[in-house]
Amino acid sequence: MLVAIGVVVSAITTAIALLVDWLPEQASEQRAGIDFVFWLTTAICIAIFAIVAAVTIYSVWKFRVRPDDDSDGLPIHGHTGIEIAWTAVPTVLVIIIGVASGIVLARNDRTSADALRVRVTAQQFAWTFQYPNGVSSGTLRLPLDRDVVLELSARDVIHSFWVPQFGQKQDAVPGEVTKLAITPTKVGEYPVICTELCGLGHSLMRTQAVVMEAAKYDAWVRQAGEKASEGAGS
Amino acid sequence: MTVVEHEHAVHAPPASPPTGWRKLLAPGWLRAPWMTALFFGIGVALVLGIRAIAGWDPLWYWPVILTVAFLTTAPIGFLAGIGAFDYWTRYAIGRPTRPEDHSGHGAFSWRDYFRVNTDHKVIGVQYVVTTIFFFLAGGLLAMLVRAELARPGTQFVDPQTYNGLFSVHASLMIFLFVIPAFAGLANFVVPLMLGAPDMAFPRLNALSYWLLPIAGVMMLSSFLIPGGAFAAGWTGYAPLSVVGSDGNIFFQMGVQWAGASSIMTALNFLVTIITMRAPGMTFWRMPLLVWANFTTSLLVVIATPFVAGSQFFALFDRVLGTDFFGPDSGGYVLGYQHIFWFYSHPAVYIMMLPGFGIVSEVISVMARKPIFGYRLMALSLMAILFLGFSVWAHHMFVSGMASWLRVPMMITTLLIAVPTGIKVFSWLATLWEGKLHFTTPMLFALGFVSMFVIGGLSGIYLGAVPIDIHTSDTYFVVAHIHYVLLGGSLFTIFAGIYYWFPKMTGRMYDERLGKLHFWCTFIGFNATFFPMHVIGVQGMPRRVADYAPEFADWNFFISIASFGLGASFMVFIYNMIVSWTRGPRAPGNPWRALTLEWQVTSPPPIFNFDEIPQVVGNPYEYGVPGARHAVLNGDRTPVDERVAAH
Numbered sequence: 048m049l050v051a052i053g054v055v056v057s058a059i060t061t062a063i064a065l066l067v068d069w070l071p072e073q074a075s076e077q078r079a080g081i082d083f084v085f086w087l088t089t090a091i092c093i094a095i096f097a098i099v100a101a102v103t104i105y106s107v108w109k110f111r112v113r114p115d116d117d118s119d120g121l122p123i124h125g126h127t128g129i130e131i132a133w134t135a136v137p138t139v140l141v142i143i144i145g146v147a148s149g150i151v152l153a154r155n156d157r158t159s160a161d162a163l164r165v166r167v168t169a170q171q172f173a174w175t176f177q178y179p180n181g182v183s184s185g186t187l188r189l190p191l192d193r194d195v196v197l198e199l200s201a202r203d204v205i206h207s208f209w210v211p212q213f214g215q216k217q218d219a220v221p222g223e224v225t226k227l228a229i230t231p232t233k234v235g236e237y238p239v240i241c242t243e244l245c246g247l248g249h250s251l252m253r254t255q256a257v258v259m260e261a262a263k264y265d266a267w268v269r270q271a272g273e274k275a276s277e278g279a280g281s
Numbered sequence: 282m283t284v285v286e287h288e289h290a291v292h293a294p295p296a297s298p299p300t301g302w303r304k305l306l307a308p309g310w311l312r313a314p315w316m317t318a319l320f321f322g323i324g325v326a327l328v329l330g331i332r333a334i335a336g337w338d339p340l341w342y343w344p345v346i347l348t349v350a351f352l353t354t355a356p357i358g359f360l361a362g363i364g365a366f367d368y369w370t371r372y373a374i375g376r377p378t379r380p381e382d383h384s385g386h387g388a389f390s391w392r393d394y395f396r397v398n399t400d401h402k403v404i405g406v407q408y409v410v411t412t413i414f415f416f417l418a419g420g421l422l423a424m425l426v427r428a429e430l431a432r433p434g435t436q437f438v439d440p441q442t443y444n445g446l447f448s449v450h451a452s453l454m455i456f457l458f459v460i461p462a463f464a465g466l467a468n469f470v471v472p473l474m475l476g477a478p479d480m481a482f483p484r485l486n487a488l489s490y491w492l493l494p495i496a497g498v499m500m501l502s503s504f505l506i507p508g509g510a511f512a513a514g515w516t517g518y519a520p521l522s523v524v525g526s527d528g529n530i531f532f533q534m535g536v537q538w539a540g541a542s543s544i545m546t547a548l549n550f551l552v553t554i555i556t557m558r559a560p561g562m563t564f565w566r567m568p569l570l571v572w573a574n575f576t577t578s579l580l581v582v583i584a585t586p587f588v589a590g591s592q593f594f595a596l597f598d599r600v601l602g603t604d605f606f607g608p609d610s611g612g613y614v615l616g617y618q619h620i621f622w623f624y625s626h627p628a629v630y631i632m633m634l635p636g637f638g639i640v641s642e643v644i645s646v647m648a649r650k651p652i653f654g655y656r657l658m659a660l661s662l663m664a665i666l667f668l669g670f671s672v673w674a675h676h677m678f679v680s681g682m683a684s685w686l687r688v689p690m691m692i693t694t695l696l697i698a699v700p701t702g703i704k705v706f707s708w709l710a711t712l713w714e715g716k717l718h719f720t721t722p723m724l725f726a727l728g729f730v731s732m733f734v735i736g737g738l739s740g741i742y743l744g745a746v747p748i749d750i751h752t753s754d755t756y757f758v759v760a761h762i763h764y765v766l767l768g769g770s771l772f773t774i775f776a777g778i779y780y781w782f783p784k785m786t787g788r789m790y791d792e793r794l795g796k797l798h799f800w801c802t803f804i805g806f807n808a809t810f811f812p813m814h815v816i817g818v819q820g821m822p823r824r825v826a827d828y829a830p831e832f833a834d835w836n837f838f839i840s841i842a843s844f845g846l847g848a849s850f851m852v853f854i855y856n857m858i859v860s861w862t863r864g865p866r867a868p869g870n871p872w873r874a875l876t877l878e879w880q881v882t883s884p885p886p887i888f889n890f891d892e893i894p895q896v897v898g899n900p901y902e903y904g905v906p907g908a909r910h911a912v913l914n915g916d917r918t919p920v921d922e923r924v925a926a927h
Contacts (some may be wrong), residue, residue, distance in 0.1 A: 069818050083749045092738040106712035119904035120650035120715035133706045140697035148745040204521040211820030214751045222608020225681035242754035242822040247440040250825030279655045
């Protein structure tokens with residue numbers, strides 16, 4: 048009976064995990080690692096939740112008594128074996144999650160020397176992206192399949208850069224430069240969202256991240272660069 | 282116990298009630314208004330005087346006037362007027378004190394709840410009622426937040442008001458509801474459970490309580506000042522809280538008053554638990570509620586000064602131009618977050634551990650079984666206490682702090698799931714082979730266990746750094762904290778209120794209304810907060826007044842559900858008012874419990890026990906033939922002697 052409840056609960060939670068559209072579209076290498084940890088944790092959590100829910104539901108159904116029942120339960124004070132088990136097993140499980148997270152984190156932090164470096168300046172309530180050739184833009188344009196390092200800073204208060212499809216997020220802190228590695232893997236337009244409360248316009252502090260084919264990106268950055276130098280020259 | 286000689290030899294006779302204009306000088310609601318005004322004037326004069334002598338311009342500098350006169354001296358005047366300092370003032374100026382005068386003790390009419398009262402039972406009720414008031418206020422603010430979020434775009438409130446709404450909502454719920462509601466329940470219950478006649482420092486206890494309404498009124502009234510309420514979230518991150526509206530001062534000072542109240546109460550609990558246990562009450566015979574408040578008090582005493590410091594620094598940055606957290610002149614922006622979270626993560630356990638204690642009491646009694654693994658339960662509280670101080674930077678995984686700090690903080694964060702898991706498994710094992718009575722407190726306790734498991738599991742997601750990087754500052758976090766604080770703390774507070782309602786009021790609550798309240802809250806809660814996990818992971822950030830149209834359907838559903846959740850508390854309020862005034866008389870021990878508070882009448886006698894109880898065994902020996910927790914054999918010790926003994 049207990050097992051049957053456990054199976055039903057895990058079936059329901061697995062269905063919720065699989066049928067609900069949880070994670071947004073995946074558009075970066077780093078998101079692949081994040082998704083892996085997400086599903087690993089989900090699998091472990093479903094197992095734990097199923098056990099807890101099964102025991103709760105079974106006990107509520109099996110051990111309930113009428114209000115006028117004055118008898119006492121079985122005086123069980125503890126069980127050393129079980130107590131060691133439920134200390135040791137969760138410890139192992141969280142260490143598995145910890146190790147997986149540590150490996151993914153190390154990979155997602157990795158930046159290559161020839162990465163495209165984009166300076167991101169956040170201010171109330173706008174983003175500015177500045178490219179190595181001096182081009183600056185209000186939209187983040189990135190080439191496909193190339194390592195990108197964002198170097199973030201803020202002019203006034205703390206902001207935070209997030210593109211859900213890239214998974215990566217990093218605060219932009221006044222007076223400091225923080226870094227974020229992104230390797231886009233899918234052409235498309237994605238929202239750039241400020242996720243650190245930054246004042247009245249916080250919810251409107253949004254722009255677009257556009258991932259382009261490498262050739263198209265090169266063409267855009269060259270053209271924009273020429274336009275910028277013309278503007279400066281005239 | 283030894284009889285302590287009173288140091289002040291001069292005893293004055295009990296005061297006779299004042300008459301005529303002298304009523305204005307007696308402590309109470311007549312003296313409070315004019316003394317508040319007087320002290321406000323002193324504050325203004327102080328500021329203007331110093332600024333005039335120093336020749337600073339402008340003479341009338343609003344932020345300083347707010348800080349000093351409105352938020353510091355005027356509340357001190359109120360406390361002096363209401364009578365919180367009378368005894369100490371008399372002692373300090375050498376006037377006769379009245380140690381044998383217990384007129385400040387106990388409640389004989391409803392009026393006694395509205396004055397400085399030194400009875401821990403009265404203070405407990407004062408706490409609980411006050412915190413429920415602020416819970417309703419904070420809940421109304423949440424309803425306004427949800428009304429605005431029901432549709433994308435801006436409908437009802439402007440962004441400043443919106444940011445103020447959720448900031449004040451969170452601050453009230455944390456500093457004026459969850460933390461002090463636990464302090465209130467423990468205030469009532471802990472001395473009774475220990476077999477003590479009161480807390481160790483009854484006057485300090487009264488002062489702790491009266492600081493609380495001051496903090497609450499401060500936070501609420503910040504909506505009234507020009508520029509609007511504090512709107513940097515309850516976290517009040519610098520530099521936003523430094524450059525934002527003057528309302529931030531109300532938060533920064535409100536936290537000082539609430540924090541001081543917390544620290545004083547915690548010290549009082551520690552001394553009470555260490556020194557005032559009845560004969561035979563060893564640490565390993567204490568009920569788990571007492572253990573829980575012992576560890577919580579240690580957390581409060583160690584951690585709360587950090588939040589006080591962080592808020593003072595942020596306040597000085599604004600008012601004195603100190604630049605502790607400004608980047609331009611050597612300030613350390615991330616320093617605010619480190620100091621703030623060094624308190625505010627332990628604060629999560631300050632808001633959790635007393636609830637663990639309540640649930641242990643309720644489950645053991647309602648399952649008619651000893652708590653499973655009592656010692657491991659107590660030790661896991663201590664483990665949470667120690668680990669709780671080593672995880673603060675998991676709130677800062679994306680903040681730009683030293684990146685090596687992330688992995689060790691992740692490990693400790695994940696490990697804290699182990700002692701927490703031990704507690705959950707032990708509660709479940711306590712149910713096994715029990716005789717379960719599904720009274721309202723038991724329903725809330727079981728609702729807590731199941732909801733807290735979900736909150737704990739989503740906490741593992743957030744502990745894992747890569748997932749946290751994706752989900753931090755999204756609705757996933759909002760879902761997580763509400764599963765932990767609403768499904769967690771709030772459910773345990775309700776379990777505690779229903780469980781001890783007969784003891785506190787001497788009357789029974791209505792069981793049918795209690796169950797109705799539980800099911801409405803339980804369903805409304807899940808319908809409101811479970812979908813937030815989904816929209817958070819999908820990409821909806823928190824603390825936004827407007828959002829992408831793709832989240833419109835979910836948000837509309839959540840708003841409707843939240844109004845249902847809000848309405849469910851009306852059932853609770855109705856039940857409490859009607860049962861308190863007209864409920865059937867409660868017997869001394871309606872739950873057939875073994876702990877000491879149930880061995881006296883409901884409500885208990887003015888000094889709790891007519892005789893000093895002798896503790897002879899463990900507190901949860903249900904089903905063990907012939908086992909007893911304490912012996913009260915009917916010997917009566919005259920009240921005066923026992924008072925002298927303390």
